[in-house]
Amino acid sequence: MRSPFSLHRRRARLRFHRKKRGTRLSGSRSLASVGELFLFTACLTVGAVAMGLIVYWFVLPQWRVNRHFVRTNCQVIRHPGMKKTTGKDASLWQPTITYRYRANGSTYIGRNYDLLDSRYPSRNKAEAIKDSFKLGQQYPCWYxxxxxxxxxxxxxxxxxxWLLLIPVAFLAIGFGGLGYTLWQFTTSRERRAALAQQAAGRELFDEDQDETKLPAIPRIEGVSGSPGTTLAYRLPIAARMGWQLxxxxxxTACWNAVVALFVFLGIRRVLAGEADWILLVALLPFLIAGIWLIVHLTRLFWKMSGIGPTRIExxxxPVRPGETYKLLFVQTGNMLxxxxxxxxxxxEESVFQQGTNSITASRVxxxxxxFEGVNxxxxxxQPFEHHHTLMIPASAxxxxxxxxxxxxxxxxxxxxxxxxxxxxRDFPLIVIPGKIESDTHSGASA
Structure with a gap:
């Protein structure tokens, strides 16, 4: 006998449009979410790689100048000049200053104005730096x-x-965009509307008075502000796989960004003729792990791409023992x-002490x-919807x-x-004590 839950079997596929509206096809939300996910992941990866490169090439050297370089005096031994670098769009100017200084009992010749070897698009600024140094005069320097x-x-x-602002912007876009995309993907339209109304200061339901009367009952959070589309309430979900993804x-992005940075530095040294083979061999397992993470993430995303949110109304x-309630189960997505x-x-969960350790034991x-369904x-x-009744055991x-x-x-x-x-997926329920009959109260008082 065929199960009443069995529907016509269809081949699961990713649709590029939802429905036809005249001569126009409306876009697919699932495909848009996939595109946004890859876009923000790319922003996050670019930001992480750029952050590593800027920190390695610019921030750490400048930090060492400010924290560890030793101050001494130097003497300008050649007349300061200017060096012009011509590019495709503009010319850059760099002051050239040669000076002599002593360190650790030896004499050294320096030519760096700053550690970044700065060039300026404004000739006037470069000349102002050059004119601040005079031949034969002494000035402070740091080595x-x-x-x-x-x-x-x-x-x-x-x-x-200041260069850190560039990767920080990419990281902010990546983190914020990924969080918002997954929140949109795992939260129903009704839940988003309820949150928006709460943010505007409007309460959808009155506060449940049983919370103050029953102090040992868990607080009813995430239910009174989450209305259903058919029934009164939509039960909150205990955990979302989207956040795990x-x-x-x-x-994966952070791991591969760090590995990519060291691979780039290793290849750069190889091209410069200073190959560090120990570094390259040591990077091999990390590189394999990064590739495995990408493959694992891709497979996990593909497996979850057609699984939509589950909703129970x-x-x-809260519910009471011995009473019956209407349920609506809704499963969205594109799957079989x-x-x-x-x-x-x-x-039931219990926390007890064993020596100095705190142990938590739980059991269903x-x-x-x-209810149960197949195929x-x-x-x-067309999401799957099923109406059912829920009976809370009288002895619960x-x-x-x-x-x-x-x-x-x-x-x-x-x-x-x-x-x-x-x-x-788990959907918490709050069960409160059953109603006490009036005759029970009168018998107890007698």
């Missing part, structure tokens, strides 16, 4: 105690630190589910099937929280996806 032959006449060049993407929340299971679970003490086809334009213990004990209820969703990674 490297580890390499006394390296010296500068000017130690306060802030250009190196985001963390893996950040780690309920007619009332080999199996889908929704269970009601109660987990109650598990009840809500469910989910299309990008209500939700409870204390410093050392916790009793929590949840709806657990487990799915096996055809040719892709399966997923498991």
């Amino acid at each position: 490297d105690p580890l390499d006394p032959g390296t010296s500068v006449l000017f130690s306060g060049n802030p250009l190196a630190y 985001f963390a893996i993407a950040i780690g 309920i007619c009332s929340h 589910l080999d199996s889908l299971n929704v269970k009601l679970e109660c987990e 003490v109650c598990r009840q099937d809500v 469910i086809s989910v299309d990008a334009g 213990m209500h939700s409870f929280i204390s410093p050392h004990n916790r009793i929590s209820w949840r709806l657990s969703v487990t799915a096996r996806v055809n040719k892709r990674a399966g997923y498991h």
